[in-house]
Amino acid sequence: MSRHSVAKESSALQRRLEGLNAARELAGGVLPDATLDSTLALLERASSRRSMSADHTVVGFFGATGSGKSSLFNAVNGAEIATAAARRPTTSEPLASVWGVEGSEPLLDWLQVNKRHHAQAVDGFADESTGLILLDLPDFDSTSAANRAVVERMVGLVDVLVWVLDPQKYADAAVHNEFLTPMASHGAVTLVVLNQIDKLPAAEVPHVLESLQGILKRDGLGTVKVLGASALTGAGVDKVRASIRQVVQAREAISQRLSADVARAADELAGAAGEGDAAGIKAGTVDRLTEQLATAANVHVVVDAVARSYKRESTARTGWPVTRWMIGLRADPLRRLNLRRVGAAADTNRTSLPKASAAERARTDSAVRDFADAASEGAPGPWRNAIRGAAREGREKLPGALDHAIASTDLKAERKSWWWGIFNVLQWLALLTAVGGLGWLGVLAVLGYLQMPVPEVPRVEGWPYPTLMIAGGVALGILLAMLGKVFAAGAARARAASARKKLAASIRAVAQREIVEPVDLEVNRLKSFNKALKTARGR
Template identity: 75%
Template sequence: MSRHSVAREASHLQQRLESLNEARELAEGVLPDESLQEVLEILERASSRRSLSAGHTVVGFFGATGSGKSSLFNAVNGAEIATAAARRPTTSEPLASVWGVAGSEPLLDWLEVPARHHASPVNGFADEETGLILLDLPDFDSTRLANRQIVQRMVGMVDVLVWVLDPQKYADAAVHHDFLGPLSAHGAVTLVVLNQVDKLAPADVDPVLESLRSILAGEGLGKVRVLAASALTGAGVDSVRSAIRQVAIQRQAASQRMAADVSNAARSLSEASGTGKAAGVKGGTAARLSQELAVAANVPLVVDAVASSYRLEATRRTGWPVTRWLSRFRPDPLRRLNLRREAGTAEVHRTSLPHAGAPERARTDAAVRNFADAASAGAPGPWRSAIRGAAREGRDQLPDALDQAIAGTELKAGRTSWWWGLFNVIQWLALLTALGGLGWLGVLAVLGYLQMPVPEVPRVEGWPIPTLMIAGGALLGIVLALAGRVFASVAARARARAARRRLEAAVADVAERLVVEPVKVELTRFAAFAEALRKAS
């Protein structure tokens, strides 16, 4: 493989590792901790392995008791290393044979392999530029827990896995279910050797190999290379050595191993997360949420109070002066709710609206729940729960926040209308006219009572002008009062509509801040997780 291809593969692997880590971080608090911990361990192993020698390929020999694993290891290494292996006091510790010693020490320290042997050249393992480390590992079915733990750890750390099976136990469930099956994504860095074929009749070798290949194919390892060998007779040992050397000289095993680990981790996260796509926040669902919250926050009550307050103030300003004083005894609905803010007065921070009771709280909870359900529809279970949880986080703050939003909304309660002044002036002119006529007649009556000359009263069409002044003034005042009621009713409805729009906008801002925005954050988080997982896969 060319250096350009190697660099491109390394860059691609780095991107996948970064995407996997991003997916892990985004899933914190949503997916189970054990799933995230497994991914973190893979990322840490990959980071450590990439910081160590890239010129060495680590090949681990795994096998069950009686499979001849150590014998095959010795055969692959050659006679001299076999002698060194025979002097080991125990098989419970890994043994490393190393070709290309330079740079191998930190890698072996990381692998925690203290027993190391500088191997001699043997049939292709003589090129010092090809760094190679073969590990003879304890039996994976050892009765000693420490041995099994070593095997479990090494399965996750070596670059190439050589599984040594024997004809009697090649279908053993332990090796297939506990090791080979979970590593189905690692086919590119896995070799399977059927050892001890000397114990089979020549005619039985191929059927046993086919049976083994069939079992492996069922576990997703159909493309794994399967070799037959006999450590005792040496048959097939050169093929095993050649296969290992071919992997080593490509110097891609470590990257392929890490890429397979990333694929496994991504699949694990995908299984823990589940698949699906959230419906997201739609305009209609957000609008329904705001509408329900507005009702629960007594916005209709405030709107009615705005209209009533305007009509009352209009009556006080434009009603018939003889009777308008009676309206002073009627309380202002907005002032009663502590919502009347005159020009220049301090801003209202709290209202006197009725506190949210059980029905209002139930309505608020239902509105938040329905919104979250609609936004999370289609998302997998854990993320659906996270989205719903985000919507519920601000639920307890809603009553107080809504009350403050209503208190802070400009209702224009102290703003006058242009026609009030006109009507008021005419009303007082009409009243003064009526009073003038009444005074005129009163003077005439006093003169007559005192037997003094009474001047002739001007007339219009036979009607005395003082009488016309009294009747006209009173009639005009009443007509203006009635007209003012009509004007006030129309204007009150317009002012109430404007107040409703401002109040609903204030409620929508609260809903956006406490419910919609947190849900959008979780939706964005889920989308980013899915994208990062896609890149990692």
């Protein structure tokens, strides 16, 4: 494999590792910790292996007790390195046979292989530049927990896995269910050797190999190379050695092994997460949520209070001065709700709106739930729960947030209307006119009572001026009061509409902050997770 191809393969692997890590980080708090921890362990192993010698390919020999694994290891080495006699019938710790010692020490230290053998040249493994490490490992069915732990650890570390089976136990469920099937994605770096074929009649060997190939296909390893060999007679050993040599020369094993690990980890994340994307947030759903929250927060009560407060204030400022003082005896609707103050005062104040009833709380819960359900539609189970959970968390903050939003909304309650001043001046002029007429008549009455000369009163069409002043002043006052109510009603509607719009904006801002944004964050997190997982899978 050329240097350019190796670099390209390494770059592709790096992108997949980064995608897997991004998916793991995005899934924090959504997927089970065990799955995320397993992914993190894989990423750490991959990082460690890539920092070690890329010039060495680590090939591990795995097998059950009695499979002749150590004998085959010796045969491939061309030397009696591993003891396979009755003195030590099972391998108790890893043994390394190394071609190309230079640069192998840190890698072997990382693998925790202490027994190391500098191998001699043998048919294809001829010199120091070969860069091959063969490992003879403990039996995977060992009764020793320590030995089994070594095997399970090495299955996750070596670059190439050579499974040594024997004719008696090649279909044993233990090796297939516990090791081969879980490693189905690693077919590119797996070699299966049926050892001890010398114990079979020559005519049966092809049939047994075919049977083994069928079992492996069911395990998901249909493309794995299956070889027959006999460590005792040497039959097929050259083919095993040639297959290993081919892998070493291709320089692809490390990348292929880690790529298979990434694919497996990505499949585990996908299996835990499920498939699919969330529908996301639509404008219509935000509008419905805002409307429901506004109703639950008694915005209609505030809007009505704004209208009534304006009418009250208009009457107090433009009504007939003789009776307008009576308006002050009625409480201001906005003041009763503690909504007269805005700005700095509103930061610490709350409204005096009635606490939400059970029906209003149910309305709020339903509105939030419907919004979250619509946004999470299509999302797989764990992510749907995360999206809904974000909405529920925001729901707990809504009562205080909505109340504060209403309290801090400037309803322009203190803003005066231009027509108030005009009507007020006219009302006082009408009153003064009527009072002037009364005063004039009063003076005339006093003069007559005292038997003093009474001056002639000017008349219009036979009506005395004082009488006309009284009648005109009172009539003008009543007319202005009536017109004032008409003006006040129209302006109150406009003021209420403006308040409704401002309150709706405040409620929408709360909904956006407490519900929409957290939900949108989870929706986008799912999108990013799926994208990262796609990268990790190399798609």
